[in-house]
Structures are given as structure tokens and as C-alpha cells.
Amino acid sequence: xxxxxxxxxxxxxxxxxxxxxxxxxxxxxxxxxxxxxxxxxxxxxxxxxxxxxxxxxxxxxxxxxxxxxxxxxxxxxxxxxxxxxxxxxxxxxxxxxxxxxxxxxxxxxxxxxxxxxxxxxxxxxxxxxxxxxxxxxxxxxxxxxxxxxxxxxxxxxxxxxxxxxxxxxxxxxxxxxxxxxxxxxxxxxxxxxxxxxxxxxxxxxxxxxxxxxxxxxxxxxxxxxxxxxxxxxxxxxxxxxxxxxxxxxxxxxxxxxxxxxxxxxxxxxxxxxxxxxxxxxxxxxxxxxxxxxxxxxxxxxxxxxxxxxxxxxxxxxxxxxxxxxxxxxxxxxxxxxxxxxxxxxxxxxxxxxxxxxxxxxxxxxxxxxxxxxxxxxxxxxxxxxxxxxxxxxxxxxxxxxxxxxxxxxxxxxxxxxxxxxxxxxxxxxxxxxxxxxxxxxxxxxxxxxxxxxxxxxxxxx
Numbered sequence: 307x308x309x310x311x312x313x314x315x316x317x318x319x320x321x322x323x324x325x326x327x328x329x330x331x332x333x334x335x336x337x338x339x340x341x342x343x344x345x346x347x348x349x350x351x352x353x354x355x356x357x358x359x360x361x362x363x364x365x366x367x368x369x370x371x372x373x374x375x376x377x378x379x380x381x382x383x384x385x386x387x388x389x390x391x392x393x394x395x396x397x398x399x400x401x402x403x404x405x406x407x408x409x410x411x412x413x414x415x416x417x418x419x420x421x422x423x424x425x426x427x428x429x430x431x432x433x434x435x436x437x438x439x440x441x442x443x444x445x446x447x448x449x450x451x452x453x454x455x456x457x458x459x460x461x462x463x464x465x466x467x468x469x470x471x472x473x474x475x476x477x478x479x480x481x482x483x484x485x486x487x488x489x490x491x492x493x494x495x496x497x498x499x500x501x502x503x504x505x506x507x508x509x510x511x512x513x514x515x516x517x518x519x520x521x522x523x524x525x526x527x528x529x530x531x532x533x534x535x536x537x538x539x540x541x542x543x544x545x546x547x548x549x550x551x552x553x554x555x556x557x558x559x560x561x562x563x564x565x566x567x568x569x570x571x572x573x574x575x576x577x578x579x580x581x582x583x584x585x586x587x588x589x590x591x592x593x594x595x596x597x598x599x600x601x602x603x604x605x606x607x608x609x610x611x612x613x614x615x616x617x618x619x620x621x622x623x624x625x626x627x628x629x630x631x632x633x634x635x636x637x638x639x640x641x642x643x644x645x646x647x648x649x650x651x652x653x654x655x656x657x658x659x660x661x662x663x664x665x666x667x668x669x670x671x672x673x674x675x676x677x678x679x680x681x682x683x684x685x686x687x688x689x690x691x692x693x694x695x696x697x698x699x700x701x702x703x704x705x706x707x708x709x710x711x712x713x714x715x716x717x718x719x720x721x722x723x724x725x726x727x728x729x730x731x732x733x734x735x736x737x738x739x740x741x742x743x744x745x746x747x748x749x750x751x752x753x754x755x756x757x758x759x760x761x762x763x764x765x766x767x
Contacts, residue, residue: 309693310428317413317429328465341471345460353445353461353474357452364453368491371450374501375494378713379721386714390753393760400764407761408754411704412469425696433470434697435704438507439500440472443708446499447492448474454488456480486731493720493727500709504702511698515683518691521606523596523629523682526655529589533579534562548592552583561585586654587642593655595628595638596682607681615653620646629682715746722747 328335328342335342357364393399393407400407405419413432416424448458457477464471481489534557541556545563552563562582583589597605600614601624618624626640644651657680685691715725725746730739 309689310426313428313430320429320433324465341464341466343462343464343473345462345475347460349445349448349461349474350458353448353452353458356445357449361453364450368450368453368487371494371498372487372490374498375490375713375721375724378494378497378501378710379715379724382710382714382721385710386750386753390757393757400761404765407757411707425699427700431697431700435701436470436472438503438701439705439708440470442499442503443496444472444474446495448476450492450495451476451481454484454492456484456492486727489727490724493724494713496720497709497712500705500712504705504709507698507701507705511695511702514698515695518687519683519685519695521681522604522684523598524605524608524611525596525680525682526588526657527680528656530584530586530652530654530656531581532562532584534564534582536578536580550592555580555582563589584654586652587645588654591626591640591642593626593628593640593642593653595630597626597628598682599627600624615644615651618644618651620644620651622651714750715743716750717743717747 328344331344335344337343389407403421405415405421409415411427411432412418413427413429415421415427417426444461448461451458451474457480459475459477461474462472464473476492481492534555538557539555541554543554545552545554547563552565555562555564562584564580564582587593597611599605600611601618603610603614605611605614621643623641623643626642628638628640630636630638642653644653646652685695687694712719713721713724716722722743726739726743729742730736733739
């Protein structure tokens with residue numbers, strides 16, 4: 307039985323238990339907006355003990371915490387602006403991503419929008435991730451509040467149907483009376499905790515992946531292409547290959563394939579060339595998936611793939627096996643006749659490196675040292691290994707995502723108050739701080755609205 311069936315059963319049971327809990331504890335619940343808050347004293351002693359026991363470490367650490375807050379805020383604002391520009395100006399990105407660029411992380415998100423490039427996001431994952439994110443985040447707020455002798459009234463849970471949130475409730479009046487730097491450290495401590503959890507679980511992910519996974523195939527993301535001079539095109543027509551509609555063109559007695567979008571872009575840019583697929587063996591067979599074997603030879607690296615192809619001659623017929631699907635369980639077999647290029651056997655596949663900034667490039671290079679995105683890794687522990695790997699992947703991704711998003715200078719996030727206090731501390735004028743706070747909040751909300759409108763137009767109109 308598929309795990310998703312167990313997961314849906316767990317979701318239903320969890321929802322029923324949550325509803326029963328809310329009903330039996332209804333006298334202790336307080337409604338604030340759409341949330342029902344249940345206040346407890348769980349963890350208050352731990353918060354007090356930690357703030358006192360490690361005060362000599364926590365006090366100088368405040369400078370690191372506040373600095374990280376500014377770095378996260380600056381990076382997130384820059385990244386959001388850059389990503390928004392690319393998203394709004396690209397004619398294809400919104401359709402390729404499918405999901406809205408701004409969307410709450412809910413269970414089954416990849417399944418809902420059919421995002422094949424993401425692993426499954428079960429409800430089980432969601433519950434575990436929420437606990438790992440929320441508890442350190444909220445406890446950090448409480449610990450740094452107690453570090454400044456601010457009373458913490460309660461901890462607790464917020465309920466929105468089956469979805470949970472955690473909170474720590476310091477005395478707001480005392481918070482507002484404390485010094486600006488202390489407030490900044492309290493606000494930034496939650497995201498700093500998420501950064502620490504990202505590092506911790508990143509190491510766990512690396513160790514687990516190294517133990518449980520081995521290379522067992524090679525991905526490719528492009529067929530061989532060539533620039534075609536438009537003036538040399540002698541034939542053009544539409545063709546359908548396995549439900550894929552393309553434009554077939556002939557230039558200098560060579561056949562190429564492209565799509566209408568590329569042609570339209572060339573026209574709009576007044577270009578004299580069209581980038582088109584070669585009529586290669588891989589393209590003719592519409593080869594797809596992770597290549598695991600060629601004529602029985604195991605493929606587990608780019609070197610083994612290259613050696614296998616070069617061990618044959620042009621005109622040789624080879625059997626290529628690939629694994630396809632989200633869980634790579636479907637085996638496909640292709641009978642392919644290799645062609646010739648530069649006197650060598652030619653399959654016609656390649657790797658198109660993604661365009662990225664220098665900063666993000668460094669990040670991706672470090673990730674590639676753990677898991678090369680163009681190598682298929684096989685779990686030595688079967689589905690259980692894949693389940694744990696995907697869970698750890700989501701924990702790392704969402705922790706850093708929450709740390710960044712929460713530091714946006716937006717009213718609903720810690721970053722909003724963080725930004726307000728910063729402007730107030732610099733100007734000593736409350737009206738200036740309030741105006742800057744409103745401008746940043748409304749500007750970001752407007753940007754989100756524009757992004758959502760672009761997605762809606764592209765997907766539904």
C-alpha cells in the first residue's frame with residue numbers, strides 16, 4: 307500500500323483528535339482572528355533555566371544574533387527583488403514553475419501543482435517540520451526575553467483546523483520599555499535559531515546521504531542543439547512526436563527541431579539565428595530519465611557515460627535503460643542507433659548549466675558536493691532511506707526559508723518590527739519610523755500582489 311494512504315489516514319485522525327481537544331479544552335481557548343490559542347506553562351522553566359545557565363554566552367551572542375538579522379533581511383530583500391524581476395520579465399518561468407511564487411507551505415503542495423522537481427510533502431513531514439521549526443524559534447524568543455528580565459507569561463499552541471503553530475508570549479509592555487538593542491536581539495533570535503537548525507540538519511542530511519545512497523545513474527537536461535541561420539532555412543513545418551508538437555526545419559540539408567516559443571523570441575529580438583535541437587539519436591527516441599545502463603554496462607558517473615558511448619562506433623545499435631518518475635521506479639528501454647560527430651559515436655545529450663548569480667553559485671556548488679543534481683542516487687535502504695532523505699531535505703529547506711522570510715520588513719513578520727526599531731533608533735523620530743514601516747509593508751504586499759496576478763494570468767488566461 308502506498309505511504310500516502312497511511313498519511314491521509316493520519317491526517318484524518320489528527321484532525322479528529324485536534325477537534326476533540328479543542329472541544330474539551332474550549333474554556334481555555336482564546337480566539338484571535340482565525341486562530342484558536344491554547345496557553346500553557348510548558349517549557350517556561352526550561353526557558354528560565356537556559357537564560358540563567360548560559361547568560362555569559364548569550365549576552366555577547368546578541369551581537370551575532372542582531373547581525374544575522376540584518377544579513378538575512380538584506381539578502382531576502384535583494385533576492386525577492388531579483389527573483390521578482392526575473393519572474394515578471396520571463397515569458398516562460400511562471401508556466402514552468404506552475405505553482406505561485408508566493409504560496410503557504412501546505413501538505414501535498416508538490417502533488418497539488420504537479421511539481422515534479424520537488425519530492426513529496428506528506429502531512430507527516432509537515433507535522434515534524436513544524437515542530438522542528440517552531441519550537442526552537444519560539445523558545446529562542448523566550449530565552450532572549452528572559453535574558454533581559456522580561457516576563458514570559460505563557461507558551462502555547464495555535465490551531466487553524468488541523469494546522470498548528472507555536473508561540474511564546476512575553477510581556478509586551480516590558481518589551482517596549484526595554485532598550486532598542488535588546489528588542490532587536492529578541493526579534494532576531496527566532497530566525498537565528500532556524501539558521502542553527504539549518505546547519506545542524508544540513509550536517510545530518512550530509513551524513514545520512516553519504517551512508518545510505520550511492521550513484522546509480524546520470525541525468526541530462528538537454529538534447530544537442532545548434533544555432534540555425536534563419537536565412538538558410540529551406541523547409542519548415544509542424545510535427546508531432548509522442549504528443550509533443552514541434553516545428554521541423556531544414557537548413558543546408560540538415561534537419562532540426564524547435565518550438566514556436568523560440569521562433570517567436572527570435573522574431574521579437576530581431577535575431578538572425580534560431581537555437582534548435584539537432585536530429586540526434588537521443589532526440590529522435592525522445593530519451594528521458596536517469597541513464598542507468600548502456601548495453602548492460604552500469605552508468606554511475608559522467609565519466610562512465612562518456613566512456614560507454616566512446617567505446618562504440620557510429621552506426622552501432624545500443625540498448626539504453628533509464629529510470630523515470632518521481633520515485634524512479636519505472637524502467638524504460640530504448641533501442642538507439644548511434645550517429646557520428648567529429649568522427650566519434652554520438653548520442654546527442656548534454657547538461658545545460660543553470661544561470662545563477664555568483665553568490666547563489668557558491669551555495670549550489672556546496673550542495674553539489676553532497677548531492678550532484680545530475681546524478682541519480684540509489685537508496686541502500688529502499689523506500690525507507692528515500693523517506694528519511696526527503697524529510698531531512700524539507701527540514702533544511704524550510705528552516706532556511708522561514709529564517710529568510712521571517713526577516714522581511716513586512717508587518718506580519720518579526721522583520722517588520724525589527725525594521726521599525728532600526729529606523730527609530732537611527733532617526734529618533736517615531737513618525738519617521740512608522741512611515742518607513744508602512745512604506746516597506748505596503749510595497750512588499752504590492753509586489754506579492756503583482757506576482758500573484760502574473761501567475762494567475764499565465765496559468766488561467
